[in-house]
Amino acid sequence: SHKFQYRTEQQHIKAAAAITHYITMFYTAAITKQSKNQSIGIGLEDTDYGIAISSINPEGPLSQTSLKPGLKLLIINNIEVSGLSPKEVGKILNNVGDKLVLSAVDIVPDITFQVNTSRKSKRDNRQTNERVVATMKRDI
Numbered sequence: 101s102h103k104f105q106y107r108t109e110q111q112h113i114k115a116a117a118a119i120t121h122y123i124t125m126f127y128t129a130a131i132t133k134q135s136k137n138q139s140i141g142i143g144l145e146d147t148d149y150g151i152a153i154s155s156i157n158p159e160g161p162l163s164q165t166s167l168k169p170g171l172k173l174l175i176i177n178n179i180e181v182s183g184l185s186p187k188e189v190g191k192i193l194n195n196v197g198d199k200l201v202l203s204a205v206d207i208v209p210d211i212t213f214q215v216n217t218s219r220k221s222k223r224d225n226r227q228t229n230e231r232v233v234a235t236m237k238r239d240i
Contacts, residue, residue, distance in 0.1 A: 125206050129165030133198045140193065140200065144173065144186040149207045151181055151189050162202075171204035 131140065141160020145152050151173045156162050173181055173189065177196050181189050193200075218229045 126203060127166040127168075127171055127205070128201065128203045129162055129167045130199070130201045131161040131165065133161065133200065136198065142167075142193070143169075144189055146186050147172075147207070150174075151184065151186060152207060153204060167202060167204055170207060172207045173202065173204050175201075175203040177201055 133140065139157070139160060140162050141157025142153060142162055143155035145154040149172055153167060153169050153171045153173060155169055156167060175181065176189070176192050177200060179192055181192065184192075215232045216229070217231075218227055220227050
């Protein structure tokens with residue numbers, strides 16, 4: 101149990117952020133298409149966090165890689181795809197050559213947390229209770 105004795109809301113938020121730790125897993129898949137027109141078997145969807153993999157065809161070349169539905173797609177052959185629409189990403193996938201490297205990360209939602217503190221004034225022995233609610237945004 102930790103006692104926080106900070107004086108401002110901002111210091112409370114910093115303290116709570118300091119005790120919160122994220123671990124992000126990166127996934128990369130490298131495949132070679134058998135022909136230029138071969139489908140790689142990936143479904144994409146636009147989410148609040150960016151382009152996410154919605155499905156992977158079990159018969160497609162990506163089925164044997166570490167990519168899975170629910171991951172946020174970041175890079176295709178050194179092309180940053182954050183902020184693009186699924187249609188734009190589809191065009192990139194259709195126009196790449198036979199070698200394809202895709203990188204993705206786990207989607208970590210925004211986290212809302214609360215810090216409750218209490219402190220006693222040395223002057224008048226009065227107790228003050230404070231509550232700070234904050235949201236940490238994930239912006240990968």
